[in-house]
Amino acid sequence: xxxxxxxxxxxxxxxxxxxxxxxxxxxxxxxxxxxxxxxxxxxxxxxxxxxxxxxxxxxxxxxxxxxxxxxxxxxxxxxxxxxxxxxxxxxxxxxxxxxxxxxxxxxxxxx
Numbered sequence: 001x002x003x004x005x006x007x008x009x010x011x012x013x014x015x016x017x018x019x020x021x022x023x024x025x026x027x028x029x030x031x032x033x034x035x036x037x038x039x040x041x042x043x044x045x046x047x048x049x050x051x052x053x054x055x056x057x058x059x060x061x062x063x064x065x066x067x068x069x070x071x072x073x074x075x076x077x078x079x080x081x082x083x084x085x086x087x088x089x090x091x092x093x094x095x096x097x098x099x100x101x102x103x104x105x106x107x108x109x110x111x
Contacts, residue, residue, distance in 0.1 A: 003084040004109075006060045007036035010087060013056040014040045017049055019089075025107040027086075035084040036109070039100050046078050046089045053089070057082055 001009070007024050014022045019040035028035040042049045054064060062082040076094040080087040088100060095101075 001060050003035045006057070006062055006082075007038055007085050007109075009060055010053060010057060010062075010082075010085065011038050011040075013053060014038065014049070014087075017052050018043070019049060020092075021095075023101060024109045025104040026109050027104060027107050030104070030107065034081075034086045037086045037088060037100070037104065037107075039088045039090065039095070041092050041095050042089045043092075046075055046091070049089055050078055050080065053080055053087055057085075057087075 004026075011022045011024050019042050022038065022040040025037045025039065026035065027037045031037075040049075057063070057080075062085065065081045065083050076091045077098070078089045080089070090098070090100075
């Protein structure tokens with residue numbers, strides 16, 4: 001599966017998991033380490049959605065590249081690195097504060 005197809009499938013899985021305002025960005029021209037970024041607002045705790053995304057990504061042959069122990073500060077924003085795809089799981093407050101949507105607005109592929 002292509003990175004574009006995998007990013008779209010991860011976005012669809014996030015929508016099924018009731019994540020809000022899921023966006024896929026083609027960041028390949030602006031980022032040297034990833035081709036796509038998926039950004040989603042997650043109501044509630046992020047760890048359940050994190051687990052679901054990892055399970056779904058495994059079905060597409062993706063694995064988390066850089067795993068680390070999670071801290072309490074990551075209950076506002078978690079970044080899952082699948083190599084060519086970065087998945088940003090954010091609380092509504094973190095998403096409004098960091099405003100990745102504005103940063104990558106010209107790279108939007110799908111909402």
